[in-house]
Amino acid sequence: MTALSAQAAAFFDAESAIIRVELTAVRGSSPREAGTEMFVAPTVLWGTIGGGRLEQIAIERGRGMLEDNKLTETMDVPLGPEIGQCCGGHVSLRLTRMHTQDRREALQRIRAEENDQQHVYIMGAGHVGRALANVLQHAPVKCVLVDMRQEELQKCDAAVEKRLRALPEVDVFNAPPNSAFIVLTHDHGLDFLLTSAALELGHAAYVGMIGSDTKRAKLRSWCWTHCNGLTIDQLTCPIGATASRDKRPEIIASFVAAEVLTALTADQQVSRSREEAALLEAAQ
Numbered sequence: 001m002t003a004l005s006a007q008a009a010a011f012f013d014a015e016s017a018i019i020r021v022e023l024t025a026v027r028g029s030s031p032r033e034a035g036t037e038m039f040v041a042p043t044v045l046w047g048t049i050g051g052g053r054l055e056q057i058a059i060e061r062g063r064g065m066l067e068d069n070k071l072t073e074t075m076d077v078p079l080g081p082e083i084g085q086c087c088g089g090h091v092s093l094r095l096t097r098m099h100t101q102d103r104r105e106a107l108q109r110i111r112a113e114e115n116d117q118q119h120v121y122i123m124g125a126g127h128v129g130r131a132l133a134n135v136l137q138h139a140p141v142k143c144v145l146v147d148m149r150q151e152e153l154q155k156c157d158a159a160v161e162k163r164l165r166a167l168p169e170v171d172v173f174n175a176p177p178n179s180a181f182i183v184l185t186h187d188h189g190l191d192f193l194l195t196s197a198a199l200e201l202g203h204a205a206y207v208g209m210i211g212s213d214t215k216r217a218k219l220r221s222w223c224w225t226h227c228n229g230l231t232i233d234q235l236t237c238p239i240g241a242t243a244s245r246d247k248r249p250e251i252i253a254s255f256v257a258a259e260v261l262t263a264l265t266a267d268q269q270v271s272r273s274r275e276e277a278a279l280l281e282a283a284q
Helices: 003-014 052-068 100-115 127-136 169-173 188-201 213-226 249-283
Strands: 019-027 037-040 045-047 072-078 090-097 119-123 142-147 161-164 180-183 206-209
Touching: 003 100, 019 052, 037 052, 037 100, 052 072, 052 090, 119 127, 119 169, 127 142, 127 249, 169 188, 180 188, 180 249, 188 206, 188 213, 206 213, 206 249
Parallel strands: 119 142, 119 180, 142 161, 180 206
Antiparallel strands: 019 037, 019 090, 037 045, 072 090
């Protein structure tokens, strides 16, 4: 059980009365998509349907149900000026008092969602690698910090998986499809090895290497010579490239994390579109 699943399990065990709030339909612009759920107890919450006035109304309605011992309600809410939330869309919600089986099923959904999370491999546990782990521990991804140096891994206190590897390329070769790789080791030769291995997979959602345009050019030449002309067109290098010239690890990590998460969510959308197209074609 992961940390998030453990927290969810503790929430369901601790609260005797919970209302499940589900977005059942979304029309137009909305903070979250249909199927999103939140769990409302008398004094605490788990999850979010997007915040703002919509969420506050749902929380108030859910807690009112607990006080009145109601089992189910529905809501149809326009996200307009009348509630002080100008998204412009329209949402429908279903609120249901949870029984024991409902709690089990909710926890199963949370675990399944975690199992489906994309992997992000931080190859190198130096200053920037550890700063990245600190940021990505809060993101909905499976973050893995890999290094050959035990002493560097021990400096990381982020809630991510840490792997001590004599041959870190093994983790690249065994990574699931649509993973992200951020390469920033202590050695340029190792950077080249790991980056080329990630590019050779052909199914990575993101491959980034710390460095400069000059380092990128050197890698291009190296791949041409040592990897049968492997292209580096899919490589992001430099990583986290913005107008900022701030070199502090925490700043670099923030920009890189945003870059990686943008790539991962875009990749998820492409995958969903392909699945929907395949289902539509099969149905015709």
